[in-house]
Structure formats: structure tokens, C-alpha cells
Amino acid sequence: xxxxxxxxxxxxxxxxxxxxxxxxxxxxxxxxxxxxxxxxxxxxxxxxxxxxxxxxxxxxxxxxxxxxxxxxxxxxxxxxxxxxxxxxxxxxxxxxxxxxxxxxxxxxxxxxxxxxxxxxxxxxxxxxxxxxxxxxxxxxxxxxxxxxxxxxxxxxxxxxxxxxxxxxxxxxxxxxxxxxxxxxxxxxxxxxxxxxxxxxxxxxxxxxxxxxxxxxxxxxxxxxxxxxxxxxxxxxxxxxxxxxxxxxxxxxxxxxxxxxxxxxxxxxxxxxxxxxxxxxxxxxxxxxxxxxxxxxxxxxxxxxxxxxxxxxxxxxxxxxxxxxxxxx
Numbered sequence: 367x368x369x370x371x372x373x374x375x376x377x378x379x380x381x382x383x384x385x386x387x388x389x390x391x392x393x394x395x396x397x398x399x400x401x402x403x404x405x406x407x408x409x410x411x412x413x414x415x416x417x418x419x420x421x422x423x424x425x426x427x428x429x430x431x432x433x434x435x436x437x438x439x440x441x442x443x444x445x446x447x448x449x450x451x452x453x454x455x456x457x458x459x460x461x462x463x464x465x466x467x468x469x470x471x472x473x474x475x476x477x478x479x480x481x482x483x484x485x486x487x488x489x490x491x492x493x494x495x496x497x498x499x500x501x502x503x504x505x506x507x508x509x510x511x512x513x514x515x516x517x518x519x520x521x522x523x524x525x526x527x528x529x530x531x532x533x534x535x536x537x538x539x540x541x542x543x544x545x546x547x548x549x550x551x552x553x554x555x556x557x558x559x560x561x562x563x564x565x566x567x568x569x570x571x572x573x574x575x576x577x578x579x580x581x582x583x584x585x586x587x588x589x590x591x592x593x594x595x596x597x598x599x600x601x602x603x604x605x606x607x608x609x610x611x612x613x614x615x616x617x618x619x620x621x622x623x624x625x626x627x628x629x630x631x632x633x634x635x636x637x638x639x640x641x642x643x644x645x646x647x648x649x650x651x652x653x654x655x656x657x658x659x660x661x662x663x664x665x666x667x668x669x670x671x672x673x674x675x676x677x678x679x680x681x682x683x684x685x686x687x688x689x690x691x692x693x694x
Contacts, residue, residue, distance in 0.1 A: 367391060367392070368392050368424050368425065369393045369395045369421075369422060369424045370392060370395065370423060370424065370425050370426065370427060371395060371396045371397070371416075371419065371423045371425070371426040371427070372394060372397050372398070372426070372427045372429065373398040373426060373427070373429065373438060374428065374429035374430040374452075375397065375402065375407070375429075376521075377605070378429045379427075381604075382429055382654065383397070383407070383408070383410075385652075385654055385655050385658055386427070386658065389658065389659075391662060395421050396410060396412070396413055396421050397410050397411070397413070398412070398414070398415060398416055398418075398419065399412055399413075400414050400415065403418075416438060416441055416442060416445070417441075423447055424447065424448065425447050425448040425449065425450065425661060426442045426447050426448075426450070427658075427661075428442070428449060428450065428451040428452060429452050429479075431523045431528070432457050432528050432533065433457045433523075435451050435452070435455060435456050435457065436456045436457070436462070436464055438451075439451050439468070439476060439675075440464060440465060443468045443476070444468065444472060446472075448474050448475045448476075448661070449469075449474070449475070450478075450479060450657070450658075451465075451476060452478075452479040453478055453479050453480050453537050453538065453541070453678065453681075454533055454678070454681075454682050454685065455476075455478045455675055455678035455681075456679075456682065457528075458686075459679060459682065459683060462678070463679070465675045466675045466679065469674075469675060475664050475665075475670075475674070476671065476674055477657075477661050477671040477673065478671070478673045478674065478677070479657065480537075480538060480541040480673045480678065480681070481538075481656075481657045482538050482541065482542050482596070482602075482653060483545060483653075483672050483673055484653040484657045484660060484672070485600070485651070485653040485656075486648040486649055486650065486651050487625070487626040487628060487648060488542055488545065488626075489648075490628060490648045491546060491623065491625055491626075494623060494630065494646065495546055495547075495616075495618075495623075498620070499621065499623075499630060500616065500617075500618030500620055500621040500622055500631075501620030501621065502578075502619045503547060503578070503580050503617070504581075504617055504618060505580065506547075506581075506582040506583075506614060507582070507583045507584075507585075507614065507615050508539060508582065508583070508584045508585075509586075509592075509594040509595065509613045509614070510535055510536060510584070510585075510586040510594070510595045510596070511586065511590050511592040512590070512591065512592065512595050512597070512606070513588065513589055513591040514588045514589075519564070525564065525565075526566055527566045527567065527689065527693075529566055530566035530567035530568065530588070530689075531567060531568070531586055531587070532570075532688050532689050532692065533689070535586070535588070535595075536584065536586055537681060537685050538596065539596065540684050541673065542596075543574070543582065544677075544680065544681060544684075547576045547578065547580055547582070548576055548578055549577045549680070550574050550575070550576055550577075550684045551576060551577050552574070553572065553573075553574060553684060553688055554572070554573045554691060555573065555688060555691035555692045556570060556571055556691070557569065557570030557691070557692030557693060558570065559694040561589040567692055567694070568587060568589055569587035569588075570585070570586055570587075570691075570692035571583070571585050571586075571692075572584040572586075572688055572692065593609035594613045595613050598611065598613070599611050599612060599626045599627065610627065611627070612624035612625060612626070612627045612629065613625070614626075621633070621634070621641060627645075628645065628646035629643050629645060629646075630643065630644045630645075632644075660672060
């Protein structure tokens with residue numbers, strides 16, 4: 367049985383909590399939340415801070431605001447715990463570097479919560495691209511277009527830049543794109559906040575160049591209720607209804623692939639021929655559960671983190687460039 371602490375009981379924290387409680391190989395030994403200190407949640411004792419806990423825990427899941435990630439991660443590593451920290455890995459590249467240094471110094475591992483890496487549709491897409499079924503990827507276009515309800519922004523930390531769709535949502539897409547296509551070499555973009563007029567990102571357009579020479583465009587907004595976005599297309603989040611719509615279109619030298627619907631188009635040599643479509647199918651799984659199971663294997667020493675702090679730092683570096691390019 368792997369014993370885990372949980373810090374943070376917000377939207378994602380509640381999901382982590384329930385998955386840990388429901389899992390036969392995981393035990394939730396404590397919850398850290400200053401607002402709920404010295405109470406019990408579903409039979410688990412709560413604590414004000416990590417310093418207040420004197421528990422025998424193998425690891426900790428950090429689902430706290432971004433500006434706490436570095437300090438809490440370093441503190442947990444120094445207390446002898448492995449860490450699963452939500453994305454983004456840290457608020458800055460300097461903080462991420464300190465987390466990497468602390469992990470290397472203590473010998474305890476950091477797994478970063480880019481949970482889509484554990485999604486069957488993401489892993490199948492990687493296999494399709496590597497198989498050569500669409501040839502060499504040359505261009506792609508991605509959409510993330512959803513409307514967040516006004517209540518979402520009532521939480522203090524979401525009112526500023528950290529609550530915008532770049533750090534909260536596109537960061538997942540950028541991590542996935544790096545898994546698909548390799549490293550990003552340049553970022554160009556523009557943005558606006560014309561609807562809510564809040565001091566954060568709202569809508570924007572981005573062009574990413576990759577080391578392979580591939581070009582990818584992204585259009586994003588958290589002010590429009592469309593069916594186009596990873597969460598909607600997959601039904602991965604219990605808070606967002608499933609639409610079964612594609613939100614990314616990948617073009618290769620031998621065909622194309624829609625994601626996440628996995629409609630594969632190939633068989634045409636040029637525009638005078640009609641390509642054929644084949645639906646690719648995969649088994650369903652809940653990526654947050656798969657991520658927790660992977661974390662347990664990391665703790666046992668049976669696996670290296672799929673996304674460690676160093677890899678997550680690379681994603682954060684791209685995200686910070688996107689923020690700079692698209693800030694209104």
C-alpha cells in the first residue's frame with residue numbers, strides 16, 4: 367500500500383482525493399488545507415500546513431496554487447517524500463531549477479501533473495505518428511475554444527494572469543505537442559481580452575515552429591462556448607460534457623490525422639485523389655488514475671517519471687513565451 371498526502375482541495379484536488387480513496391493500492395493518510403485544518407474529510411484528518419504533519423507518507427500530491435509549487439515541493443523532498451505536483455511545475459524558470467536541484471540532491475523524484483501523457487488517445491496518437499501512417503508531419507492546427515463560467519474567476523488567484531487559459535489549459539496542449547512533435551524552437555502570437563477586459567489572457571493566436579521544421583497554429587479563448595477543445599472532445603473532465611469533436615488537425619506528407627477523435631486520412635498521392643478515412647479506436651481509461659498508478663511505481667522505484675521537473679520546465683519555458691506574445 368502506497369501512502370500519500372494531498373495538499374489542496376480545489377477542483378483538481380477533489381478529483382485526486384477521490385481517486386486515491388477509491389484505489390485499492392493507495393492510502394490517503396492526510397490532507398493539507400489551511401482553510402480546513404483540524405477537521406476530517408471523508409474520514410481523513412486535515413492539517414494546516416506540511417510542517418504540521420508528522421505522518422509516515424511515501425509521497426505527496428500537490429494541488430495548490432502555482433506560486434506555492436516550488437516551496438512545497440522542496441520542503442516535501444527534504445522531508446523524504448516523492449512529489450506529484452500539478453502543472454505548471456512552478457511560477458518561474460528559476461523556481462523550476464531549484465526544484466530540479468532539490469530532487470537531484472535528495473534523491474527523491476518529482477512527477478509533474480501533465481496527466482494527458484497517460485491518456486490512451488495521446489499514446490495512440492504518438493504511435494500513429496511514429497508508424498509513418500501520415501508520413502512526416504509538416505503542419506497542424508489546434509483549437510482550444512471554451513467559455514468558463516463567471517464563478518470560475520471568483521477565486522482570488524484566478525483573477526490575474528495565472529487564471530488565464532495559457533497557464534491553466536494550453537500548458538497541457540503544449541506538453542502534448544512536445545510529445546507528438548519534439549521541441550519548440552520559436553513562438554509568435556497575439557492576444558486580446560476584449561470580452562471580460564480582465565488583466566489576464568482571454569483569446570489569442572499562436573504560431574509554433576518545431577525543431578523538425580513543422581509549423582503549428584493555435585487559436586484559443588476561454589470566452590466562447592464551442593465544442594472544440596481536448597476536454598470537450600474526450601470527455602476527460604467530469605465537469606465538461608463530451609462532444610466527440612476534433613480539436614487538432616495534423617497534416618503529414620502521406621495523410622492527416624484528427625485529434626482526439628483519431629480519424630486517420632490517407633491513401634491519396636495528391637489533390638486529384640480522394641483520401642480515405644479510417645477510424646482508429648482505443649480502450650478508455652481515466653488519465654488521472656493512470657497518473658496516480660504511475661506515481662506509485664515511481665515511488666517504488668519501478669519507473670522514472672514520464673514528465674519530470676526538467677521536462678516540465680521545457681513546457682513552462684514555451685508557455686511563458688506564449689504569455690509574453692499574447693498578453694493584451
